[in-house]
Amino acid sequence: MHESSDENWNYNFLKRLVDDVDENRNLLQCIDCGRCVGECPATKISKFNIRKIIRQILRGDKTVLKESDIWYCFLCERCKRVCPRTGINIPILILNLRNESFKKGYGPRYDDLTKYFEMAERFLTSGFVVNNPLDGILPEKRVKELDRICNFARIKYIFDAKYHHPIKLREIFEHKKKKNKEYRDKNGEK
Amino acid sequence: MEKNKLALDIKKIEENFPNNPLEFFKGKKLCLFKACLEKYFPGVRFGIENLLEALGLEVVICENQSCCSGPFFQRNLITRAQFSAINERNLNEIDEIADILLVSCNGCYNSLLRGRDFLKIPEVKDKTEEILKDLDNHMEENKYTEQFKNFDNIDLKIVHDLDFIYLIRNEVAKNLKFDLKGLDVAVHYGCHYLNLDRDKDMETYLKNKTKLEELVALFNGKLVDYSEKELCCGWGASQLVIHPLEALKITYRKLKSAENVKASFILMPCPTCLYTLSKPEFRMKIEELFNDKLEVATIHLNELIAILRGCEAEQCVSLRRQSTRINLIYNIITNNE
Numbered sequence: 001m002h003e004s005s006d007e008n009w010n011y012n013f014l015k016r017l018v019d020d021v022d023e024n025r026n027l028l029q030c031i032d033c034g035r036c037v038g039e040c041p042a043t044k045i046s047k048f049n050i051r052k053i054i055r056q057i058l059r060g061d062k063t064v065l066k067e068s069d070i071w072y073c074f075l076c077e078r079c080k081r082v083c084p085r086t087g088i089n090i091p092i093l094i095l096n097l098r099n100e101s102f103k104k105g106y107g108p109r110y111d112d113l114t115k116y117f118e119m120a121e122r123f124l125t126s127g128f129v130v131n132n133p134l135d136g137i138l139p140e141k142r143v144k145e146l147d148r149i150c151n152f153a154r155i156k157y158i159f160d161a162k163y164h165h166p167i168k169l170r171e172i173f174e175h176k177k178k179k180n181k182e183y184r185d186k187n188g189e190k
Numbered sequence: 191m192e193k194n195k196l197a198l199d200i201k202k203i204e205e206n207f208p209n210n211p212l213e214f215f216k217g218k219k220l221c222l223f224k225a226c227l228e229k230y231f232p233g234v235r236f237g238i239e240n241l242l243e244a245l246g247l248e249v250v251i252c253e254n255q256s257c258c259s260g261p262f263f264q265r266n267l268i269t270r271a272q273f274s275a276i277n278e279r280n281l282n283e284i285d286e287i288a289d290i291l292l293v294s295c296n297g298c299y300n301s302l303l304r305g306r307d308f309l310k311i312p313e314v315k316d317k318t319e320e321i322l323k324d325l326d327n328h329m330e331e332n333k334y335t336e337q338f339k340n341f342d343n344i345d346l347k348i349v350h351d352l353d354f355i356y357l358i359r360n361e362v363a364k365n366l367k368f369d370l371k372g373l374d375v376a377v378h379y380g381c382h383y384l385n386l387d388r389d390k391d392m393e394t395y396l397k398n399k400t401k402l403e404e405l406v407a408l409f410n411g412k413l414v415d416y417s418e419k420e421l422c423c424g425w426g427a428s429q430l431v432i433h434p435l436e437a438l439k440i441t442y443r444k445l446k447s448a449e450n451v452k453a454s455f456i457l458m459p460c461p462t463c464l465y466t467l468s469k470p471e472f473r474m475k476i477e478e479l480f481n482d483k484l485e486v487a488t489i490h491l492n493e494l495i496a497i498l499r500g501c502e503a504e505q506c507v508s509l510r511r512q513s514t515r516i517n518l519i520y521n522i523i524t525n526n527e
Contacts, residue, residue: 072433077385099266130230145279146256148324155267
């Protein structure tokens with residue numbers, strides 16, 4: 001059976017991914033033309049292939065969450081512009097996929113996340129992602145507001161790990177991965 | 191496609207002020223959004239600030255504005271509601287002191303419109319409101335909650351520097367001391383200007399973008415086309431930080447393509463693209479990886495305007511780090527008098 005065959009499709013995964021983004025319900029209208037792939041900068045330098053990813057989603061193939069490819073998307077929105085269909089928002093789809101990947105404990109590679117240590121620290125202590133911004137840093141009271149907004153976000157865990165527990169983050173990630181694997185093995189999930 | 195109410199309606203200004211769109215901005219307070227990467231290119235801020243003041247417009251900077259938080263949203267390190275809350279906080283702070291917000295960076299511009307776009311999703315809107323309410327409770331103010339209730343009626347309008355400069359181009363041209371005669375100019379829009387649909391009707395979104403080309407012609411320069419004009423600079427939502435060896439292939443491809451047509455420089459409207467295409471370390475890495483030394487110069491539109499207006503070299507080409515990037519362009523242009 002061809003991978004694009006309707007009989008192969010399973011919309012549950014798609015529904016979960018696009019539940020709160022109305023426009024991506026139009027993903028079902030994808031005609032497999034490949035213009036998104038042809039103009040994609042990430043495709044030129046990695047195995048990232050948005051047409052393949054859309055097929056996987058439409059078939060309910062959750063292995064896409066494990067693949068490192070999804071972390072190569074440039075979020076440049078070129079695919080959205082060249083798509084002959086209207087209302088297919090691939091950049092948001094990728095962000096939703098990455099979110100699911102995080103939740104399942106796959107996430108990006110730990111070493112990739114560490115590159116955000118400094119940026120997260122600067123943002124949560126000065127309001128900007130660079131040291132010594134052009135107009136100086138944010139007043140202390142406003143920095144506290146940002147910190148409050150970011151409560152329970154992943155940026156806080158990264159910041160805390162960098163600031164207080166340099167090796168804690170790796171431990172948390174590895175523990176989470178192990179637990180998720182145990183859960184999947186127990187429940188026979190892929 | 192629903193147009194974003196936050197974006198300045200340029201077509202309407204052109205219709206209402208056909209002879210001189212600058213008149214629309216007279217008596218209004220114009221705030222300049224503080225983009226993080228302007229740190230490396232102070233001439234980007236100076237160029238627009240000095241131009242506005244020369245045109246008799248009032249300029250303000252918002253002390254309480256933070257980074258747009260786009261880099262964290264793009265790596266799933268904050269949620270959509272948190273991203274929107276940071277955005278609303280910034281918009282409300284700026285709205286208190288200004289009528290129009292000018293943005294020099296494609297990434298910040300995308301974030302400002304995207305944060306507001308997310309509020310069209312009821313679930314995100316509710317969560318954003320909850321976060322701002324918590325903020326007010328914690329800070330013992332009703333600042334953000336009260337303003338958020340009326341978020342759709344916020345007076346503030348935002349405009350990208352490129353769109354603004356293009357809109358008042360005839361007035362800009364009258365203020366120029368030098369021109370681009372004898373220079374071959376390649377243009378780069380940047381993905382989040384070129385591919386963004388958030389503030390545009392379908393026709394404007396899909397048709398070719400020509401504002402930079404028209405400005406080059408107005409400034410008497412010769413436009414050179416190159417094969418990778420629409421390619422990303424390589425930054426790719428921090429891919430250059432996370433996957434530098436792969437992302438630099440894109441940067442190399444872009445720069446090489448402009449060098450192939452012997453461009454004097456690449457003109458762009460975004461400091462993030464400028465950072466990617468000009469940082470000496472990236473150029474050195476490219477030389478090491480591809481055995482090819484690329485020397486094509488790069489410049490932001492605001493910096494170019496400052497040079498063309500005859501501003502002091504120290505102000506429009508000031509850099510935290512010395513580089514021949516812009517000095518060459520400066521010397522060529524200012525010898526054109």
